[in-house]
Amino acid sequence: MAHYAAPKSIDALNSFRFERILNEDLLTHTLIVLGTLLASNGDQSTIHSGERVPAIIRVEKTALDAAQTSTFFGEKDGLVKKVEIVESTDIYTWLFGWLGENRECDLKINVICPATEVHIRKYTKQQQIMVRETPELYEQIVKPYILAFPASRTQWVENILTGISEQSKILFSSPAFLLLPDMKWDLKTVSSLYLLAIVQDRAIRSLRDLRHAHLPLLKDIRLEAGRIAKERWGMGNEYLRMYIHYQPSYYHFHVHIVNVNYEGGLLGMTVGQAHLLDDVISLLELDTPTSPGIFERLTLTYGLGDQHGLFKPMRSAMSPGTVLSGA
Structure with missing residues (x-):
């Protein structure tokens, strides 16, 4: 029986004949493929004529070297030799x-430019704590924080909603909401499909503002997102994960729609932060049009980073012995 050795040269690798993809990990930028290689002996000197053996090849992009980041961009010796703009709106720009x-x-x-102190804190590595946001804490701490948020932080959203930017990318438009690809998606790789539904109603800033009356809006988002994904990419609702963040990264209500197998977005689907759209709809259906909203009454538990603007007041309010005014 011939001895089949693993390939150790580029010539041996070049005999690879692709059959199918076994796995694709977008989080680690890894592809695992199945195929065949021409059989060879132990010293790679002889390739058995025409005989092929099954082979699995794993290809992974190497990690970026933090020590090199200061040399990525520069007039003379920058490592990045070419860029291509994907989109630009207000202070945000996306490029390849x-x-x-x-x-x-x-x-x-x-690119975020000009970046504010809030941006800098948001993208700084953070230690998290779990907080229990009662309705009282929301009214006394969180709601004032949201209402004080500068309009400039959501100007890019306004640009989309008012037709200034990204109009060529809009997949669906109605008086109630827009549906378009998220900037995290390359618009090509279906396995990492990522869409965003942005509502027109500026009064809905977060999950806390949802009421029974918003059920038609949420159901329409679910319906149209499923229809678009099915028509354009052949993906039915069973392949889509639709969710709402709390706390969100910006306070203008939006829904995330991703491929259910997309692992690259797992950090954004953390327990406590991500609330499935189906669950939100089911909870609102328990309300009546005249009853206090269920998201007014719920205590919400989630992780909060130490660079978040709510971190210090929420941690202080949750300390033993703290008494809320009016409690």
Whole structure:
């Protein structure tokens, strides 16, 4: 019986004949493929004529070297040799970057400029604590924080809703909401499909503002997102995960729609932060048009980072012995 050795040269690898993809991990940028290689002996000197053996090849993009980040951009010796703009709206710009000529796209580049102190804190590595936001804490701490949020932080949303930017990307438009690809998606890889529904009603800032009267809006978002995904990418509702963040990254109500198998967004689907749209609809259906809203009455538990603007007041309010005014 011939001895079949693993390939140790580029010539041996070049005999690979692709059969199918076994796995794709978007979080680690890894592809695992099945195929065949020409059989060879132990020292790679002889390839058995025409005989092929099954082979699995795992391809993973290497990690970025933090020590090199200061040299990514520069007039003379920057490592990034080419960029292509994807979209730009208000202070946010998205680009693809190449580290050399004749290469596939190496980098997705997001730029925030000018960046505020709030942005800097948001993107700084954080330690989290779990907080229990009672209706009282919401009214006394969280709601004033949301209402004081500067309009400039959601100007890019306004630009989309008012037709200033990203109009060519809109997949569905109605007087109630827009549906479009999220900037995190490359618009090509269906396994990482990521859409966003943004509502027109500026009074709905977060999950806490949802009421029984909003049920038609939420059901329409679910219906149209499913229809668009099915018509354009062949993905029925059973392949979609639709959810709402609390706390959200910006206070204008929106719904995330992603491929249910998309693992690259797991950090945004943390227990406590992500609330499934189906569950939100079911909870609102327990209300009546005249009863206090269920999201007014719920205590919500979620993780809060130490750089978040709510961290200090919420931690202080939850300390033993703290008495809320009016409690």
